[in-house]
Amino acid sequence: METLSIRAAAEDAGIRLDTFLASKAEQLSRSRVKALILEGAVAQDDEAVLDPRRSVAEGATYHIRLPEPVPATPEPEDIALEVLFEDEHLILINKPSGMAVHPAPGSWNGTLVNALLHHCRGSLSGIGGVERPGIVHRIDKLTTGVLVAAKTEPAHLGLSELFQKHDIERKYLAVTRGAPRPLSGTVDLPIARSTGDRKKMAVVRNPESGVGRNAVTHYRAIETFGVRDKGTALPAAALMECQLETGRTHQIRVHMAHIGAPLIGDPVYGRHKGISSYGHGEAHIAGTKAARKFPRQALHAAMLGFVHPITKEALRFEAPLPNDMAELIAALRQLPMGD
Known part of the structure; x- marks a missing residue:
């Protein structure tokens, strides 16, 4: 002791x-x-x-x-992880779709915490007196991409401070139904729990009310696909890069839906399955079918950059698009652009 x-x-x-x-x-x-x-x-x-x-x-x-740190309540599980970086203080992984970060009702096993308890066994010094990884941010169960966890309490405290001060560079890739107008800009609107559905988040329409937490998302269209209607230039879908200043629950999903470009496959904020696209032929059918059948919100945490809280080294990590999103984009690229 x-x-x-x-x-x-x-x-x-x-x-x-x-x-x-x-x-x-x-x-x-x-x-x-x-x-x-x-x-x-x-x-x-x-x-x-x-x-x-x-x-x-x-x-x-x-x-x-x-x-001495007491054993964590979640059980260690031998689950394969794609490790992007690891030292004695931190570990960064490329989280797959379907893996929850924390054990919770409906996902008591198979979570990232379960996997890290096994992978980091013997190298966790204790977060809050418990032998567990320090999770300072989350991405949704169905969202893929880069996530960092602390292995020691000093690293956990340092990471928490970085996130609280927004000294973290975070970029996401999203495939949206339609595209926002303009194709690049900033959404600076607070987010709060929806009054109509407590399982959802929503934009606070009166920011002066003091309700909700500030949320800022910078976005730009990397590529657009097809057109919605004959004779228009409105895209049927788009590949968007979203950079976060803040990290609120469902922030990108809520903000993009608010500006008229919900994520393809989003079961909560998408409202409709698939896309509206003008065209005909096999390529058009394949593109619209791929969007309609996409099984999750098309969102990927593509990049995470920060200063190492212990070594002070500048770190930047990227995770390539998962196969399902890459295949969706490939199908959307075949959409006809109208007459």
């Missing part, structure tokens, strides 16, 4: 104890310090301290006993 000893200087007197200790023990968050105090794992000199709100005493020495 490791013990940290921290001595309070004159200028520290009067500071709340959990705040003071967390500022000195960089590997521990304030919530973790608070939990340790309540568990009786913190002592002032030789006397246990049980109140995290207690004021720091000048010249006192505080001892924090760090128990």
Whole structure:
């Protein structure tokens, strides 16, 4: 069992104890310090301290006993992972479609956490006192692409700070039904839980109301496919690049649907299956059928860039399009462009 000893200087007197200790023990968050105090794992000199709100005493020495990490509740599972990068602090993987990040009702097994507990066995130092990977962001179960997890508490704290400050570069590729007008721009509209369906998110139509959390998505069309109607230039579908400033639940799916370009295959925000496309012939049938049959939201986390929270090295990782999206795009490219 490791013990940290921290001595309070004159200028520290009067500071709340959990705040003071967390500022000195960089590997521990304030919530973790608070939990340790309540568990009786913190002592002032030789006397246990049980109140995290207690004021720091000048010249006192505080001892924090760090128990060995307890086994995580999810069970490790030997699930193949496509690892893009790994060191003693971090691991980045290319998540496949169908893999949930966390165990939850309907997905208690086969999750990324289960896989990481097996893959990183013996190299997890304990996040919040539990032997588990530190997940600081998520992508939907049916979304593919780059995801980072921490293996140590200092790395977890550092990653969390980067995400909170939005010091992360994130680019997604999406295939949409139709295309937004204009073909590039920014959606800066807050997102909140839908009042009509608590399982959905929605754009807050009155940003001045203070409801919801700010959400910013920059988008641009990389390629458009076919046309909606004869004699128009409106695309039937598009390959979009979306860059996030914020990371709200379902952000891209909600924002793109709001500007009239929902993701192909999106079961929640797509409203209609398939695409509206003018044309005829085998190529037209193949393209529209591919869109109609696509089994998930056509969304891929293509790139993740950040400064390593421990080594301070600039990192940037890309994941190629999964086969199903590549095949969808290939079929859409065959759509006729009208007469």
